[in-house]
Amino acid sequence: MSIFSRISMGGLTVAAAFAAFSIAAAQTLEAPVDPGAPTEFEAPMEPGAPTEFEAPMEPGAPTEPGAPGEPDATVEPDATVAPVAPAAPQRITNPVAEFAGIDKITGRIITFDVYIDETVQFGALQVTPRICYSRPQTEEPKTDSFVEVDEITLDRKIRRIFTGWMFAESPGLNAVEHAVYDVWLKGCKQKSEVPAPDAAKTN
Template identity: 70%
Template sequence: MTRAMAIGSRTAGSMAFAALALMTALAPAPAFAEKIKNPVAVFSGLDKITGRTTSFDVYIDETVQFGALQVTPKVCYSRDESEPQKISGFIEVDEITLDRKIRRIFTGWMFAASPGLNAVDHPIYDVWLTDCKQSSDVPAPEETKVNGQ
């Protein structure tokens, strides 16, 4: 290869790289939908003894008991309906032990698309997040009464 050919191929390569960089810079960025904060988290629970699976709604910051577990969602996010759903929630799960003590067994994020990623590790019950929604057929918890009224 002659020196002129080597310089010409470097110049062509540099121009191709520059063109690719320019196209990448001018390409529209992918749109990411904002997270929607929902007041209700939907869970499924499995009783490993009976094999029964139950679906239940829980309002944010409400605690619901499933077997010996107490499930409290702190936040539940979804996406706009025009976007692929990415359901996620920050959840706390406590176990009521046989001597009636409450022991935290899970605190963290659950993802509906990957229920096994952050699973509740319990010998009898499994609980996982399945959905988030804006309303529920279950009545909302009563507001705390002010001044005992």
């Protein structure tokens, strides 16, 4: 009786516990679920919030160099450089022209200085330089003079036989054509040992 009673009591106890568990399980299954409530396996996410694999980006922010669809960097075009015109060669105006003359009969060569606008006679020729230009030593040599050459004929008349430019670097380019005498430009000078015409007249 006591054993049965204990068994009976034990059976009632188990039955009561089972019934209580069944009621709790039923209540859990029948509990309403909020459609928007997160489950224990899903964290709540705000609309528009960045994921853990995507960093937030501000509108208009530049992308990294090399990103597709975006230029690497803004490169300003080279400024237009105006072409620089080469400097014109400088000419030095000289007051004295140096000539060389040859007497074809004797073969004698004479060097003589002539001031600008002065007339010097060499044999039967009268030589008058009008201008004499040279270049600085830093530039390519180019010495030229505008010269007038007259011939004194046997009947004592003066005849113009040459008018033009003589070039010291190319003496044969514009040569004085005469049967006995040749004259060519040797150079231009700033001063000469020969007295200037005005000084000679004063003396």
